[in-house]
Amino acid sequence: MIGNEAVARGLYEAGVGVMSSYPGTPSTEITEFEAKYDEVYCEWAPNEKVAMEAAFGASLAGVRSACAMKHVGLNVAADPLFTISYTGVNAGMVICVADDPGMHSSQNEQDSRHYAIAAKLPMLEPADSTEALRFAKEAFKLSERFDAPFFIRMCTRIAHSQSAVETGERTCSAKPYVKDPAKYIMMPANAKKRHPVVEQRTLDLTEFAETCDLNREEYGDGEIGIITSGTCYQYVKEIFGDSVSVLKLGMINPLPIRRIKDFSAKVKKLYVIEELDPIIETHCKNIGVEVIGKELFTNIGEFSQGYIAAQLGMPEKACVSADTAIPNRPPMMCAGCPHRGMYYVLAKNKITVLGDIGCYTLGAVPPLNALDMTLCMGASVSGLHGFNKALGAESEGKTVCVIGDSTFMHSGMTGLVNIAYNGSNSTVIILDNSITGMTGHQQNPTTGYNIKGDPASKVSLEAFCSAIGIRRVRVVDPYNLDECEKAVKEELAANEPSVIISRRPCVLLKSVKAKPALKVDADKCRSCKKCMKFGCPAISIKNGKARIDATLCVGCEVCMQLCPFDAIGR
Amino acid sequence: MSTTSLMIVGVGGQGALLASKLLGRLLMGEGYDVKISEVHGMSQRGGSVVTYVRFGDKVYSPIIDKGEADYIVSFEKIEAARYISNLKKGGCVVVNTQQIDPMPVIIGAAEYPESILDELRAKDVDIDAIDALSLAVEAGSPKAVNIVLMGRLAKRFNIPYEKWIEAIKNSVAPKFIEMNLKAFELGYNA
Numbered sequence: 001m002i003g004n005e006a007v008a009r010g011l012y013e014a015g016v017g018v019m020s021s022y023p024g025t026p027s028t029e030i031t032e033f034e035a036k037y038d039e040v041y042c043e044w045a046p047n048e049k050v051a052m053e054a055a056f057g058a059s060l061a062g063v064r065s066a067c068a069m070k071h072v073g074l075n076v077a078a079d080p081l082f083t084i085s086y087t088g089v090n091a092g093m094v095i096c097v098a099d100d101p102g103m104h105s106s107q108n109e110q111d112s113r114h115y116a117i118a119a120k121l122p123m124l125e126p127a128d129s130t131e132a133l134r135f136a137k138e139a140f141k142l143s144e145r146f147d148a149p150f151f152i153r154m155c156t157r158i159a160h161s162q163s164a165v166e167t168g169e170r171t172c173s174a175k176p177y178v179k180d181p182a183k184y185i186m187m188p189a190n191a192k193k194r195h196p197v198v199e200q201r202t203l204d205l206t207e208f209a210e211t212c213d214l215n216r217e218e219y220g221d222g223e224i225g226i227i228t229s230g231t232c233y234q235y236v237k238e239i240f241g242d243s244v245s246v247l248k249l250g251m252i253n254p255l256p257i258r259r260i261k262d263f264s265a266k267v268k269k270l271y272v273i274e275e276l277d278p279i280i281e282t283h284c285k286n287i288g289v290e291v292i293g294k295e296l297f298t299n300i301g302e303f304s305q306g307y308i309a310a311q312l313g314m315p316e317k318a319c320v321s322a323d324t325a326i327p328n329r330p331p332m333m334c335a336g337c338p339h340r341g342m343y344y345v346l347a348k349n350k351i352t353v354l355g356d357i358g359c360y361t362l363g364a365v366p367p368l369n370a371l372d373m374t375l376c377m378g379a380s381v382s383g384l385h386g387f388n389k390a391l392g393a394e395s396e397g398k399t400v401c402v403i404g405d406s407t408f409m410h411s412g413m414t415g416l417v418n419i420a421y422n423g424s425n426s427t428v429i430i431l432d433n434s435i436t437g438m439t440g441h442q443q444n445p446t447t448g449y450n451i452k453g454d455p456a457s458k459v460s461l462e463a464f465c466s467a468i469g470i471r472r473v474r475v476v477d478p479y480n481l482d483e484c485e486k487a488v489k490e491e492l493a494a495n496e497p498s499v500i501i502s503r504r505p506c507v508l509l510k511s512v513k514a515k516p517a518l519k520v521d522a523d524k525c526r527s528c529k530k531c532m533k534f535g536c537p538a539i540s541i542k543n544g545k546a547r548i549d550a551t552l553c554v555g556c557e558v559c560m561q562l563c564p565f566d567a568i569g570r
Numbered sequence: 571m572s573t574t575s576l577m578i579v580g581v582g583g584q585g586a587l588l589a590s591k592l593l594g595r596l597l598m599g600e601g602y603d604v605k606i607s608e609v610h611g612m613s614q615r616g617g618s619v620v621t622y623v624r625f626g627d628k629v630y631s632p633i634i635d636k637g638e639a640d641y642i643v644s645f646e647k648i649e650a651a652r653y654i655s656n657l658k659k660g661g662c663v664v665v666n667t668q669q670i671d672p673m674p675v676i677i678g679a680a681e682y683p684e685s686i687l688d689e690l691r692a693k694d695v696d697i698d699a700i701d702a703l704s705l706a707v708e709a710g711s712p713k714a715v716n717i718v719l720m721g722r723l724a725k726r727f728n729i730p731y732e733k734w735i736e737a738i739k740n741s742v743a744p745k746f747i748e749m750n751l752k753a754f755e756l757g758y759n760a
Contacts, residue, residue, distance in 0.1 A: 026609075104609045105609075128605075128632075156609060157607060157632055157633060160607060160608055160609060161605055161606065161607040161632035162594060162604070162605065162606040162607070163603075163604065163605045163606075163629070163632075164598060164603070164604065231632070234630045234631045234632065235630075235631050237630040237631075238630040238631035304631070304633055304635045305631045305633075305635055306635030306636050306637075306638070307635075316636065316637070317635070317636055317637025317638060317658070318637050318658075318659045319636045319637035319654075319655045319656070319657060319658075319659070320654055320655065320657065320659075320690070320693050320694075320695055321654060321655045322651045322654055322683075322686060322689060322690065323689065324651075324683040324686055324689055325680075325683070326648050326651050326652045326683065326686070327648070327672050327674045327675050327680035327681070327682065327683075328618075328672060328674055328680070329581065329616075329617055329618040329648075329649070329652075329672035329673070330617055330672070330673060330674075331582065331616055331617030332616045332617070332673050334616065365673070366673070366674075366677060366679070367677050532676070532677060532678075535673065535676075535677070537616055537673065537676065539676070540671050540675075540676045541676075541678070551712060
């Protein structure tokens with residue numbers, strides 16, 4: 001199983017009854033696998049805050065619950081997080097958060113452990129699929145014992161690595177819901193009484209960390225000791241096997257004190273090896289234990305066994321390299337991607353485009369170079385409002401934002417309410433491909449289906465925009481370049497807020513049938529390369545003439561509209 | 571047994587997932603400790619993709635670093651060269667000679683190094699190059715490139731032929747078994 005499936009299995013075996021999440025690489029599969037168990041109610045929530053609150057509600061009701069998100073999703077859910085720390089739980093609650101060191105598929109590489117410290121909540125970190133299953137299961141028990149939601153922290157290399165696991169049976173135990181205002185109504189008088197409870201809980205958890213088997217010592221020789229956790233543990237074992245002493249931390253917040261001091265006393269030289277920020281290292285230094293950490297091991301990107309060995313001065317392994325430069329192969333929008341047509345129109349008209357999070361971020365790369373900004377979920381819409389308020393008429397007629405359907409539901413819609421309410425003359429383009437694309441096709445409130453693929457209530461983007469007071473709402477087909485261009489020009493010229501819904505389903509959806517591939521008539525092609533300007537991976541120039549790769553082309557016909565010589569056809 | 575490391579590299583959408591699934595099933599069946607690691611998400615979209623497969627008595631790291639791979643199975647020509655520094659001295663590369671132009675080549679910003687495999691051979695790299703795409707088409711589908719390459723790889727593995735056949739039967743949908751078995755055979759005998 002991949003680590004994420006193992007987490008799902010652990011949650012399942014521990015009797016999770018409700019799980020609510022928002023997809024985000026590398027966390028998505030936890031919830032997708034959980035949804036395969038019929039006994040568990042699973043859902044895609046519109047965003048991580050809603051997901052965490054739904055999970056909290058289930059816990060309050062007495063049913064074990066979970067939510068999963070990527071590291072930046074935890075930012076969105078931070079508001080409930082900090083106060084759930086005060087209320088504690090009724091039935092156990094597990095929050096799975098997946099970090100992405102190296103930013104394989106993320107906009108930053110923040111370290112989620114800071115949240116555990118800041119919210120004063122316990123956090124477990126598995127180092128392989130076996131531990132992912134075990135820790136997820138254990139987390140529910142501990143959550144009820146210590147009256148706190150437990151974090152399971154994953155990272156890309158644990159989440160997406162497969163190794164063998166042993167599965168067990170599912171056991172369920174519900175708790176009754178009992179009204180308890182002093183614990184669950186966090187108004188100042190009650191919260192003041194809960195804060196000391198939180199502080200005491202951290203002391204209790206620290207004591208637990210001193211002896212629990214989530215942390216373990218593996219003694220080798222007394223020369224070198226290494227304190228580590230998660231995927232770095234595997235790299236350390238890969239290099240040293242059983243020859244050095246290792247303190248492997250499975251619970252990374254709170255960290256033990258006596259245990260670290262005892263370990264350090266048994267080794268001559270002590271290293272802390274951790275990806276991203278110096279969390280363990282800082283703790284060691286705070287308790288007076290001298291360690292070598294970030295002066296040797298960077299806080300940027302992913303580690304590997306080779307990197308760690310090199311930093312420790314070990315010889316590099318022999319390898320060959322190519323002398324010829326190998327051209328990059330960056331990810332790109334697929335052939336027939338419905339986003340491409342709209343991006344072509346925006347780029348052609350030299351429009352400033354504030355972007356958002358999703359496949360359509362790929363509009364930023366050559367040859368389209370269509371984007372000016374990408375920050376976080378929903379920021380395109382709210383950012384556009386501020387941009388236009390700052391520059392007024394100077395920017396209003398030539399600036400738009402683009403946001404996907406799922407991202408719009410996540411946090412773009414509040415920005416649009418702000419545009420309507422505070423009246424900026426902004427043009428918002430919703431790239432509606434009827435699915436959450438980048439994370440691998442998850443349903444969302446605009447698709448009309450739920451996580452299990454069953455029919456569900458469907459948010460009408462048009463009705464929503466109208467209801468909040470946007471009067472100019474129109475729908476265009478991004479495969480029709482003239483229609484898109486007309487809409488963009490007219491809405492930019494209009495003297496009020498407007499929304500263009502650029503609607504066409506993702507070509508990778510099974511329900512979307514490809515049309516026959518197009519061909520280039522070499523006699524008609526005059527090598528003007530106009531068809532190369534919109535970056536379709538199916539089109540290339542061979543021997544001076546355009547050529548269409550029949551295995552990639554889905555027959556979207558957008559390139560036909562670009563060719564001035566009618567050289568492209570069936 | 572010490573750990574054996576194998577990389578599957580190619581272009582997003584070429585079917586590396588099925589190849590790693592097949593290998594995982596096969597190697598677990600042989601009683602090895604197996605770790606398979608891949609990256610999902612943004613990098614899938616037509617970008618360069620890599621999957622790590624490691625097996626032995628006890629496998630720790632899920633990834634493969636410079637100079638560590640015993641095998642590189644490449645679904646595309648320049649992808650083999652992109653990861654060549656991961657190859658161990660004496661390791662071997664099984665490569666599909668298919669050429670898929672990356673965007674910088676398509677838009678004319680870079681050139682496709684056509685003779686890259688010869689350059690690597692000149693450096694004493696053991697390159698086993700086959701036209702897996704043609705063989706896959708011969709077997710019945712261009713999508714069977716992955717299984718053709720597995721057939722080629724099987725020649726270098728000390729695992730009985732029948733075990734591979736069994737693993738394929740368990741890894742693909744029933745209606746594609748026959749086609750994939752043919753692809754495997756064509757790769758094995760190429």
